[in-house]
């Protein structure tokens with residue numbers, strides 16, 4: 596390869612799409628991944644994450660559009676000429692080679708003889724220095740995945756692509772590996788593009804998350820920003836849990852006042868992504884942890900100016916750090932409330948009459964023309 600790596604830079608997708616026959620797996624997509632960032636492509640099964648990643652890797656030809664890296668057009672480069680490496684869900688280590696030789700593979704293939712120093716450095720980076728002489732089957736899943744990361748990083752790619760790399764691991768190991776991968780990325784400072792359908796994983800690891808839905812990027816932003824300010828029902832429901840309450844706009848000024856469930860609720864106009872000038876319907880969103888619960892008898896003690904909804908508890912689950920309540924109310928059939936278990940509270944059981952109340956500032960507004968259940972995780976999805 597004569598063309599040396601440029602000094603690096605952003606990955607830029609311009610009008611990238613992929614069509615299989617008449618099926619549009621990825622619709623024309625513009626995306627910039629800043630150099631050195633940890634970027635997550637998040638979405639449900641079949642939304643086009645892997646296809647997008649494979650186009651960046653050059654393993655899949657784009658139907659339209661261009662891909663550039665640091666200003667250089669790489670759209671027509673074969674995979675092995677792109678300064679990009681991929682780590683897949685199945686680690687695909689060589690079973691007959693020990694860990695050292697697995698990691699050294701890319702160097703050996705390029706005819707580099709003295710690999711020891713680089714391999715040692717890589718094994719230290721992924722904290723597997725003591726395992727150099729073992730074979731893959733003598734390692735745990737998480738350790739094997741770290742070998743796969745070391746094997747990719749030793750080639751000094753400008754971009755590391757990770758396609759559900761933690762998918763085969765159990766939950767606890769997944770959590771550990773998320774932090775581990777984040778540490779590695781911070782240490783090496785190269786761009787990671789990480790594909791996952793696990794929203795918690797994306798939020799824990801990434802600086803920027805692109806939420807994909809049906810072959811499109813629906814919203815892109817920092818995890819906290821996406822979580823606090825979803826612009827669509829899909830993002831509101833897919834990223835964590837949202838209570839979405841349908842209401843009718845009564846007035847719009849600095850605050851929007853909405854009639855819902857027999858009462859009035861308010862939200863800041865700046866937090867509404869739907870047009871409000873002509874009145875009409877609106878979806879009000881509030882996250883379950885933003886809501887407080889009071890017994891109906893204690894409703895007088897609730898501070899003025901808070902949004903309130905009356906209802907009845909239909910279910911409660913104690914899950915250690917919090918208790919999660921489901922409340923039936925005129926504003927919604929199954930409103931979710933998460934309460935931190937700071938003190939044990941008596942009487943908040945199924946059947947109890949309650950008032951839900953929250954700060955109007957914690958309410959966001961969405962266009963009511965959308966499917967209110969878009970992105971809600973179904974039981975099959977969770978399997």
Ligand SMILES: Nc1ncnc2c1ncn2[C@@H]1O[C@H](COP(=O)(O)OP(=O)(O)OP(=O)(O)O)[C@@H](O)[C@H]1O
Pocket residue numbers: 615618620638639640641642643644645646647792
């Ligand atoms: N070679 C192919 N021929 C036809 N359709 C394909 C092909 N590869 C992928 N698809 C379709 O394109 C869509 C996107 O697939 P893709 O693998 O990118 O999804 P994904 O977001 O990675 O999903 P998952 O989370 O299940 O891995 C799917 O509907 C899939 O069936």
Ligand SMILES: [Mg+2]
Pocket residue numbers: 644645646
């Ligand atoms: Mg996939």
